Amino acid sequence: MIGSHYVNMLQKKSVIRELSEFAAARGKEIGYENVFDFSLGNPSVPVPAAVTETMIRLLQEKDPVELHGYSPSLGIMHVREAVAASLQERFGVAYSAADIFMTAGAAGAIAHAVRAVTVPGDEVITFAPCFSEYFPYINGAGAVLKVVPPDTDSFQIHFEAFEEMISEKTAAVLINTPNNPSGVVYSTETIQKLAEILCRKQEVYGHAIYLISDEPYREIVFAGVDAPFVSAYYDNAIVCYSFSKSLSFPGERIGYVAVNPACVDAAGIVQMCGQISRETGHNCPASLIQLTIAEHLDTTADLSVYETNKNLLYGELTKLGFACVEPGGTFYIFPKALEMDAAAFCEKGRKYDLIMVPGDGFGCPGYFRMAYCMDTEKVARSLKVLRRFVEAEYPRRR
C-alpha cells in the first residue's frame, strides 16, 4: 500500500548526492584535500563567533523551561518583530511581525508559500537554470511547475518565453536571485520588467499572481553588482529567506517567509502558513535557534572568500576558453561544457578528481555547476588541474 509516488521519487537518484559520495570515497583513497569537490553548496566559513556566544549565553542565563518551550505556531513574536524591523530598515518595505512566518530554512519557506497561494492544479512558473528541489516543493503542493528556458547569454530572464508560458492557471512565479546554479543576480531592469509583466497579467486574468522570491544568497553579492530587493518592486511578493548561507548555519534549519505588507491579504497568508504547518507536522524552527538569529539579523559570516574564489575560477575558466557568465553573487559558477553532453564532460573531469555537476538537473543541459565554497588555497590548486584536464581531454579547443 506504500505510495508509488514516493517510490518513484526515490528511484530517481540524486546526481549531486552520487557525486558527493564519489568525492568522499575518492577522498578516503587519496586524501580529501586532493579531491576538488565542487559538487556541494555547503558554506565553508564558520558562523560568526558572536552567534556562538549568543547561544552559549542563552543556554547559561535563560530559564530553561522558557528557553526550550513551545514556540507559537507562526514563530516567537519578538523574533518575528525583529525580522520585520530589520527588513524594514534595510530595504524600506514596511513589514511588521504580522507579515513574518518563521520556517525551517528556505526549503520550508518555499513549501509553505507555494501551498498558501495555490490550489491543486495551479501552475507555478520558474526560470532555468533553477534549483532542482523546486520540483518536489511544487509537486507536493499539488501544483505544476513550468520552467521557462534559459537566456544563456546572461542568465537573466528569457521574457518572450516567459510571457508565452503565463496563463489563467498561473498562480505564482518563483525566482531565485542571486541564482543557484548560475551565480547571476537579476538586475533592477530585470526585476522591473518582471513586475511590469506580472501587473499586466494580473489585470488580464483578474487574479493575483504571487512572486515568490527565494533569497538564501541575498547576502552573498560581489562588489559593484546591482542587487535589487525584489519585494520593493512588486506588491504581491513573498520573500523566502534562509540563514543557511549568510550565517553559515545550514544544519540549524532557520529562515522565514516575509509577505509584502502591500500584498493582497498579507496577514492572511501568514496565518495560512501556520495551518499548513499543522498538516505537515512541522511546528516551527527550534526555539533556541529562533532566539539566536533574532540577535544577529544584520550580521553575516565572513563571506569574502566566495568573491576571492569566484575571481580565481572565473579568470582561469575564461582563459581556458569556457563560455561563462560572470557570477554576481552566491558561491556557484555555471560555465558551458566543452562538449554537448555535460554529463560526459563531468564524467571525464572525475579522472582528474574534479567533481562538477552537469546542468541537466537544473533545467540547463550543456552547462555545469561548480560550487566554490571551499578554502581559497584549494581553489588555487584546482586551477592547474582544470588546465591539465582541458588540455588533455579537449586539445583542439586550445
Added chain:
Amino acid sequence: MIGSHYVNMLQKKSVIRELSEFAAARGKEIGYENVFDFSLGNPSVPVPAAVTETMIRLLQEKDPVELHGYSPSLGIMHVREAVAASLQERFGVAYSAADIFMTAGAAGAIAHAVRAVTVPGDEVITFAPCFSEYFPYINGAGAVLKVVPPDTDSFQIHFEAFEEMISEKTAAVLINTPNNPSGVVYSTETIQKLAEILCRKQEVYGHAIYLISDEPYREIVFAGVDAPFVSAYYDNAIVCYSFSKSLSFPGERIGYVAVNPACVDAAGIVQMCGQISRETGHNCPASLIQLTIAEHLDTTADLSVYETNKNLLYGELTKLGFACVEPGGTFYIFPKALEMDAAAFCEKGRKYDLIMVPGDGFGCPGYFRMAYCMDTEKVARSLKVLRRFVEAEYPRRR
C-alpha cells in the same frame, strides 16, 4: 486563488489556544500564579543540566562548520545509530540505524509515517479520546481519519467498535499510549489483543495494516503501571517519538520515526520519509539538537512532579464525586464533567480561574482535560478552588 481548505482550517478556532489566551489575559489582571491554567501541555520541569552542558560543550569545542553543517536527509548517521542502539537495549527490538528517521518531534514523525504508509483515500483508524491534531496530520496526507468511540469505563480500546470499523481501506491504526488526554496507558492485554486483531485483518484483506504508535509520553509512566513497548508485540509497527516531554525540550522540535525491523520493507519506509521531507520542505531537525539528544537518550528530566500532581488531583477529584479513570502516566487527567455539556462545565470553571479543556475536541464529549504540568504548590492550591467551584455550581452533586 488562496486555498479555501486552509481558510476553513483557520476559521475553526483552536479551543485550547483560546483558553490559554484567556488564562494569560486573566493572569495579567490577577497575577498568573492565581490562574489555575490546566489548559496547556507544556512541560514544567527544566531540561536536565547535563543536556545544557552538552550543548555548551558542542558549541565551544566542535568545529562550527561541521557542527552547524547540513544533516543528511534521514538524520545524522551516528545519531540514528545511537537511537537504534538505545531502543534495542531498552526494549529488545533489533533496530538498526536504517530503521530510524529523525524528525521535528512527534508531529513531524506522525505526518511522515502516515504519508509513508498511505495513499490518498486510505483510512487511518484511531481511538477516542485522541489528540485533536491527528486530523490535520491525516488529512494532509490525503487519508481519512476514522475515530473509534471511547470505552469510557477504562479508556482502553473499545474493541467491538474497532473491529466494525476496519475495512479493506484501512492502511494504518494510530494509537497514543500513554494517552493524551486520558492519561491512561494501554495494558499488555490491550496491545496483545490489538495486535491479534490486526494480524487477523491483514490476512483477511491481504495487505499490511501498519500500527503507528505515537509515544511522546513513553517515559512518563507512574509507579506500578504496566506499560508495554508496543512495537515488541506487532511486526508492522512504527514508533513516533518526541523528546519534548521526556527531556522538557518541546521548542527544540526533536523526535524520530522508528520502524520495526520486522516490518514489511522497514528500510524502504525510512527512505520514503526522506522523500516526503523533500516535498514538505522540512529537511531534518536542527543539527545541534540532533547531536545533543544523541548523548542523552537514556535520561529524562525529573518527571516525578507529574505523579505527585496526579495523586493530589486524582484524590481530590474522586472525593468531589467525579467519575475519573486514574491516569497511569502523562501529565493529563480526563474526568467526566458534572453536566452533559463539558463546554458549559469548563465555562463555569473559568469564573473560579480554573482553566480546563472540554473533551469535545478529543472526540469525547462530556469529559474534560486537566494538564497538571505545573508546580505541585499550585496544584495543591487549586484543590480548594476546585472544591469551591463544585460546591457552588453543582450543590446537589454533594
